[in-house]
Each structure stands twice: as structure tokens, then as C-alpha cells.
Amino acid sequence: MKPGTTSDGLLTGTTVLVTGASGGIGRETALAAHREGAHVIAHWAHNERAAADLEKLLGGRGRLVRADLLDPDATENMWHEALAWRGRIDVLVNNAGAWLSSSPRDAGDWRRGWSENLALNLTGPADLSRNALLHFEERGGGVIVSVTSRSAHRGDDAEHLAYGAAKAGLQSLTKGIARGFARSGVLAYSIAPGWVATELAAGSTSGADLPLGEVTPPQDVAEMIVFLASGRSRHTTGATIDITGADYVR
Template identity: 65%
Template sequence: MTGRMDGKTVLVTGASRGIGRATVEVLHRDGAHVVLHYGNDKDSAQATADRLGDRVHLVQGDLRDPAERQRVWTEAAAWRGGVDVLVNNAGAWLASHIGDDGAWQQGWQGNYDLNLLAPADLCRQAILGFRQRGGGIIINTTSRSAHRGDDAEHLAYGAAKGGLLALTKGIARGYARENILAYAVAPGWVATDIAGDLATDPAVLEGLPLGEVTPPGDVAEVIAFLASARSRHTTGATIDITGADYVR
């Protein structure tokens, strides 16, 4: 498996922990040069970089800020003269409480900024850069919520992830002739900070067909496969990673 990504540069957002960190580890194992983006957790990001050694470059940035999104992309591309693969993984499960005007507006704006507009802006930068490189790959982390909606407290999250899924499909359809490929992965419950104590809650585990919450490494392996361009005609597809908890 080593060498599958030799010579490729990959930007992974939200990579200081969870799915992002696991993705950095797997891509690095496969030979990629990885730009590890993080928001606030510098210690965790640096620990991952130190453990992996060479071929890892750290970039910090608050993706809620449009100027920061641009800077993150610019710094990532400057490291090795361009980016071959963009993995939009950064996101947060932000509530949008319906009973409070302020919380409702804040929840929708927060989800729009981080879970939809930030990856959209990075996709735009990637497409512009890929055009100069003869192609490239975008992989967006959506959610099963993009298909089925989320719970009553997270309506905006589900809507934002649904928008990200539609964006991915549009990119795949619109830019395939320029050798720009786009994929989505749609995890369910994953053993990350977002899941918290639910990852070990017996009541939750009882309802899962595999009896366990999805490990981040399972998602990372799918992302790494898509990043390798070994199945170009999968472009536009969404890969569900839910342990059969949600089956379309």
C-alpha cells in the first residue's frame, strides 16, 4: 500500500484530531505530503506532525473567517508549489435551538459559515488551482444527516451538510472534463469528540448493527482510496460509512 500517493500533496482541514488526524496518518502512510490544517489545537497538531516525521506541514486558520480560508489555501499551495487533493473535513455539530431567536440565528449562521461556506470557498480555490495542474481531487466529509436530516436541535447542521453534498455532486458534473474529480463521504456516528460519551453509551451501541461506533480509521481509509484516483469513474459518488446504521 505504501507509495500509492508518492509525490502528491494533500490538504486536510480539521486534522488535529478525529477523522482528520486519522486521514493524515493514512495518507502519510501511503506516501503523500500532507498539509495538516488545524483551528485551535496546536499541541495535538504538532504532536501528530512530530510522530509522523517528514512530509507533514502545519497550517493554522479559523475557517469561519473568509480571509483565513484564503490564507490557509495560499499557505498550503505554497509549501510544494500546489495542492493535488483537497479533503474538506473540518466541521462542527452545531445546535440551532428553535425556541430561542438568538440561538436559532446563531446556529444557522455558524453551520452555514463552517459546514458549508468554508468548504465551498476551499473547493473554489482548489478548482482554480487544479485547472493549472491538469486536474485534481476534492473529497468532502458530509454526514448521513445530508440524506436523512438531523434531529430537532440540529436542523441547520443537516441542511448545511445537505448543501455540501449537493455542491460535491455539482463539482463532479461540472468539472469532470477538466479532470477534476469530486467525492463525498457520509459517516454516521464516529468515535470522535463530536460523538463524545455517545460513542460508549450502551443504549447507542445496542442500536447499531455492528454494535460499535465507527472508528475514524475506517473513514480515513475510504478517503485515502478516493484520493488515490484509482477509481476515477466513482466521481460524483457518496460513500456511506455508517456500519449499516443508515442504509440508502
């Protein structure tokens, strides 16, 4: 059953894999997808307590998988573990990421920052996307939604150059997937948030001039992800949706 084909819920009958689901945007996406009828595979890495709390909320239509996406082998194993649960994945949400520093003023931080930002924010999602594409081609289609950042458009600050570059790479990858695999029934979208009320942004928004007067709730991002995952706007494939509360407007 393909996304968006029933009237029960936007994702009834589908299986959705959400990375970084123990908090923030990932948690809200997992809950929103579950509300819309999906079976949800929730990836987590470090916050065991938050993952356990989410598992209770997902109940019988939920499954937890753990992996450090900095490790390519662990990422590969996680995909196969996720796939084994129901024998299918209809939607991949590349949400896991981190705003890791890469200060050019410190050689160690610079090298570590580039290595870890590329691994977590680009090559990890790329490896998962590769597996999803092979699976989707066998099944006749599927959906990939990747969470990038406004930094993918405008660049990031002096201490986070690698983060912006990695997110730009993920955004370009998603566009390429949309173009290259459309005839295989694959839809691919990017979500580019600004400041979102998550741990990642905690303490970083003081003094920010936000047009709506508030940081974006993670639920706003989750609702857009679920809508795109439903397949109800197929010709939006390849697009990047900005969710910044007009803080950054292209």
C-alpha cells in the first residue's frame, strides 16, 4: 500500500523509519506519523530514557532501533534491522543530525568538526538513502524526507562552517534523488528549518529577532514531514520547504 491511498489516516498502512527520533523534530515526527496510522521505526543513539518513553507511546505500531550514525557499519546494520521488522519501509525520514563546531582557529576542532559533521549530517543519511532507494526500486516506489537547515542556503556562522556545508550536501543529494529516481516511483523532499525549539538550539536564540516572536515548535516541522510523506503532493518532489517563521526568507 502506497502512502496517501486510504482515507483512514495520511499514512495508514505504511511503515516509516525516522532517525533521531528520541527528541525534538524526530520525536514529534514519529508521534505524528503514528497518529496518522503508520507503523513507526524510531531510531535513537544515546538517550535511552527518552527512547523508552517514546516506545510506550508508539505501542504495538512502534519499534526502536539503536545506532551511532557516525559509524557506517552501525548505520548499515540499523537499516537491515529496521527493514526486518515488517519486511518493508515506505518512508525514510533523515532527521538525525547535530550542530557540531568546526572552528578554523583550532586545528583539532576543525578536523574533528569536518569529519563528524560530514559523517552524521551527510554520509550517514546518504547511506540510509542508498538502502532506501534499492528497496524502493524493488517495491515500485517510496518517499525520502531529509531535514536540512537554512544553513544549507545561507551558510552557517564562523564556528560551524562544516555543519552548513554538510547540510547543503544533504539538500543537494535529496534534489538529485528526486530527479534521478522519479521514474522508479521515488519522491524526495528537503525540509530546511531555522531555529527550532529543540536541545540543539537551546541557548542559541537569545537576542534573535524572530518575526513571529517565537522559536519554531518542532510540531510544525513534523506536520510538514508527515504531509510530504503521504504522497499527496507528488509534484512537490525535489522541492525544499523552508520552515523558519519568516526568520529567513529566500
